[in-house]
Amino acid sequence: MIRSSLSRALAGAILLATGVPASPVFSQSNRPPAELAYTQLADPDQEAQAQLLMEELRCLVCQGQSIADSDAEMAGDMRALVRERIAAGESPQAIREWLIERYGDYVTYDPPLSWITAPLWIAPLLLLALGIFIARRSFRRRRAQ
């Protein structure tokens, strides 16, 4: 007991001295995972819907993974949230939009078309047009010679 509080105080002191984690730090919490974090829904159709959505939602702790792939506690809580809402009859799109309202487009791996994502679609078309333009010009020049 004394040891543990001492080590905690020490950890706090080290943290204060170095000031390293400006961002939140993640450690193991005191609660077991939420019930639906690791339990599939009974209805296979609903579970399939939930699974599809979970694969397209970003884990905010581990950022390169989807919440379906991650073992982070927060990802577990987000899976529980997705399954609860699907079981309650909410559509996957509505859940995705609810999360985007909270975290921005970054939370989904299928971002909606907006001014920021538009270049992803438009840039290839522009480059293709530029390529055709350059090709036509150089061919015309050769013919003229």
Place this chain on the structure above:
Amino acid sequence: MRRALIWLPLVLFLLLLGLVISGIVKPGDRAVRSAMVGKPVPALDLPALVDGKPGVNSAALATGEPILLNLFASWCVPCIAEAPQLMKLKQQGVKIYGVAVRDTPEAMARFLNENGDPYAAIGDDGASQVSIALGSSGVPETYVIDGSGRIVLQHIGYVGEQDIAEIRAALEKAR
């Protein structure tokens, strides 16, 4: 005109080089900011976690005064580091409401005993549902909420001495 154009590829290359170097030099900020800043606090109703401390609900937060909503946990080490600063803010008359993320009553009681208790109320967010509703991505995080219940500032990470000015300014502005 033609002569000037010959420099274009070099200029483009230097611009790209500058972009890459600035990306390498500046420290990466991987914090995911909440998109809820500027919006009203989502409806919440969290039960009490420890004896003698009420839970946190929307009605309790709507005091007409700016408040702090602090997401924390007894298992979170930076939360120990920010405890003295929160105590200082409380002594200056700031109302602080706590959202205890994934915690147990015993561990929380011990935490408050060891690190001080600046909280007017502590709600039990056992499965992070309110954290997610707030757009939070971990503990500790501190939200400044104005008198009308709108989120005006999200502070990610622990509140250090260097952050007090920013938080006080936001509280002052929210009045």
